[in-house]
Amino acid sequence: MKDRKVQKGSGGNAAVSKLTFRQRCAKDWQKNKLLYLMIMPILIYYAIFKFGPMFGLSIAFLDYKPARGILGSRFVGFKHFKAFFTNYYFFRLLRNTIKISLCSLLTFPCPIILALLLNELKSAKFSKVAQTVTYIPHFISTVVVCSMVIVLTGSGGAITQILHALFGVEEKAMLNNPSYFLPIYVLTELWQTLGWNSIIYLSALTGIDQQLYEAARVDGAGRWQQMLHVTLPGIAPTIIIMFILKMGKIFNVGYERVMLLYNDATLNVADVINTYVYRQGIVQAQYSYSTAVGLFNCLVSFGLVLITNKISNKLNGSGLW
Amino acid sequence: MANAAAAVRPSRNQKKKSHIKESLGSCIFDVVDVIVILILMLIVLVPLVHVLWASFSKPALYAAHEGLLLWPEGFSLESYKAVFRNRNILTGYGVTIFVVVIGTTLSICLTAIAGYVLSRKDVMWNHLITVLIVFSMYFNGGMIPFFLVVKGVGLNGSIWSLIIPTAVDTYNLIIMRTAMAGVPAELVESAKLDGANDWTVLWKIMVPLVKATIAVLVLFYAVYNWNAWFNAMLFIHDKAKEPLQLILREVLIQNDTSSMTAGSDTDAYLISETIQYATIVVATVPILAVYPFIQKYFVKGVMVGAVKG
Structure with missing residues (x-):
């Protein structure tokens, strides 16, 4: 039966399109009833927990009071957005968010370089061991990694002592010093994610046609040239996709990590939009105001993804969509 | 892909000349590669080992210790x-x-x-x-x-x-x-x-x-x-x-x-x-x-x- 359908191809489609929309629905339902029943719980899940919050964004334009509900709350337009843009902390939050994101964006090439280095290793066994070791930090929770950092860079911590001996860093808790927060944050993130993020590039590397390397070798290309002219172009699409995804996260800097590492002494350089949303919304229960701040954040992120995607489509025709 | 192959073509003429140099360069590349990976592995492992040894150390001895531990300071399950x-x-x-x-x-x-x-x-x-x-x-x-x-x-x-x-x-x-x-x-x-x-x-x-x-x-x-x-x-x-x-x-x-x-x-x-x-x-x-x-x-x-x- 299936074969016949495939053979007919466009003929079959024409017959289908003659049916009205309702008839097609009925036919589809008859055939795939069980499939729709199976996916129903997942659709309900998505409706509540993924799309529910999207509709919940509407409270950014209300004076939302939980007791009155969304429909009973007063509409206030852009009041909360105005309040945020004129807030004393607005520029500080924006500056910190962008600064921390850009610094962690600087580490973007690191996993690519690691993947290339792992790929060039002669011994497969050593490469395997190196991979096993570098993936480990991914499996250690952010809470534990951050606490290790806090303890090790504390006033009597091992890292503080070493840096004291080498560079004369003061033997005080380094995370209480605003000028150390950013490097510590970026290095912590890098330590935790470097190995794991390289996997995707490693798997892209295995997809490169080996004949290309042979051709390059015949043409007299050295290792370095092969890497530059065969390997890198081969994984370029993966790099671009990862870069676009990373752009989308720029305004959602790892706020969990920030929240675990910052303290009152470093608030001035460490407070980002999302940690501010948490304090305003959850701790102080200013739901509408913090939702407006979150919505601003969300729109900027989404915009950045769209722009990056557009640019990469223009440059080499390979974007996310 | 085709571009990549084409791009390396000009170097064909130099093949003979640079053969020895390249294999030397290739060797250096390998050595540097291994060293960099080893350093990275140490950066991952040393803090973890330090935490492990510190957890088994005698609290008083640990407090007196400076820098990273390469071995537990005393042994205690306290x-x-x-x-x-x-x-x-x-x-x-x-x-x-x-x-x-x-x-x-x-x-x-x-x-x-x-x-x-x-x-x-x-x-x-x-x-x-x-x-x-x-x-x-x-x-x-x-x-x-x-x-x-x-x-x-x-x-x-x-x-x-x-x-x-x-x-x-x-x-x-x-x-x-x-x-x-x-x-x-x-x-x-x-x-x-x-x-x-x-x-x-x-x-x-x-x-x-x-x-x-x-x-x-x-x-x-x-x-x-x-x-x-x-x-x-x-x-x-x-x-x-x-x-x-x-x-x-x-x-x-x-x-x-x-x-x-x-x-x-x-x-x-x-x-x-x-x-x-x-x-x-x-x-x-x-x-x-x-x-x-x-x-x-x-x-x-x-x-x-x-x-x-």
């Missing part, structure tokens, strides 16, 4: 005794294990079902559903509306708030769908001719065929559930229901070891740092112990997911 004196750590362990086992099971079942349905062709609404689901990956309501929704459906304060709101991860769902779409359609068709319906096909045919992908997704969900703490901070207000990571945060970051240290204040001060290390070890060993055994699966699985879309 810190571990203190960790297990803290009842919260034990209840936290219980909660986390519950969430990991039940949450991962639920997640993997839902992901398999959704992945199967969305991988079927000739299902009219699949395209729309897929577009909506992928959209939710790039745009979401954010922290506060999510918090209000979970509160609204009555999960606030319940241990299920750690499981249900994060039950399906879209990225994992797409990996599952891609894997199932790769299974030859004939297998499904022939089972259906034998009278099997989609539900039976899913569990009897599809799941065994994509079990490598499922193993990876089990790992992803389990690691997520083991490490999650933020939602617990939002929704759990009862010490007895707090998962391990939240307890860890209190012990390690808010530095509350009071429930574990007994005796005089100076003792408490000396022992508290080694207690923190022991807590880290207790919380990390289980997942690191499982990890080497499943490693061979996930590289394969990530490759499945690496296929675009």
